[in-house]
């Protein structure tokens with residue numbers, strides 16, 4: 001049960017959504033944008049989040065796009081993880097979505113909700129970081145399209161009243177060789193101990209992580225170490241583990257030492273798998 005009352009709005013246009021949000025905010029109703037609601041409702045139930053109004057974006061056509069526009073794949077923020085896996089336009093993103101929660105929840109969790117999640121994993125950002133995706137954000141001044149690195153730094157950083165409309169990815173990335181490794185503590189369906197994902201483009205391996213630190217990330221210096229052909233695979237893995245040792249977390253899913261051990265083996269396996277591709 002949720003111990004507080006809140007108002008529910010379901011606008012049909014981007015402008016209407018921003019206007020309602022800002023009006024509610026002015027009235028002191030602490031509004032939140034609402035995607036699948038899985039996180040908002042479960043946090044409200046346990047009392048760790050409260051809000052006076054929700055602005056549901058699922059009726060807005062621009063947030064529901066899923067398909068190609070010239071040379072880019074467009075993914076609306078209100079499409080669900082199931083929509084992503086069923087369409088399967090980008091196999092790496094489909095793999096990512098298909099390993100988040102269970103099948104029933106995947107039909108509710110939205111792409112935008114996962115990217116904007118307050119939970120640290122936000123795994124669907126990994127394919128976006130790897131492909132230098134562009135994000136479209138709606139706000140009081142209309143729409144803005146920005147490179148992902150400008151608004152996603154450890155988490156999605158939006159101004160008050162702004163919300164994510166869609167992500168676009170250049171088609172060339174969709175067919176690149178890729179890997180997706182999600183290690184969990186016990187069960188297949190669980191938060192990640194480590195998720196490592198990557199793509200190989202023009203002989204260069206890109207890599208991004210979730211679960212390893214308290215935020216998802218992709219770092220240029222880690223990729224340089226990964227691609228340093230003067231070193232054996234295990235030496236590259238040792239260097240990366242050492243470089244990341246300051247950010248690797250310990251939590252109930254595993255100690256930092258265990259994560260380092262898993263990370264090293266994961267990197268060696270990835271390099272072995274990709275060496276002839």
Ligand SMILES: Cc1cc2nc3c(=O)[nH]c(=O)nc-3n(C[C@H](O)[C@H](O)[C@H](O)COP(=O)(O)OP(=O)(O)OC[C@H]3O[C@@H](n4cnc5c(N)ncnc54)[C@H](O)[C@@H]3O)c2cc1C
Pocket residue numbers: 032033034035036037038039040041057077078099100101102105108109110111112113114115116117118119121122123124162163164165190191192
């Ligand atoms: C059983 C279970 C297991 C899970 N396991 C994983 C996992 O392993 N890895 C992982 O990454 N995730 C996992 N998740 C998903 C994650 O934890 C979030 O619950 C989920 O991603 C939230 O999606 P939602 O669409 O329901 O968001 P909502 O609950 O609607 O919103 C979540 C947050 O995002 C904001 N928001 C929503 N849409 C937008 C938008 N378009 N623009 C800006 N802000 C927005 C909301 O205001 C809110 O703050 C799991 C969830 C469940 C229930």
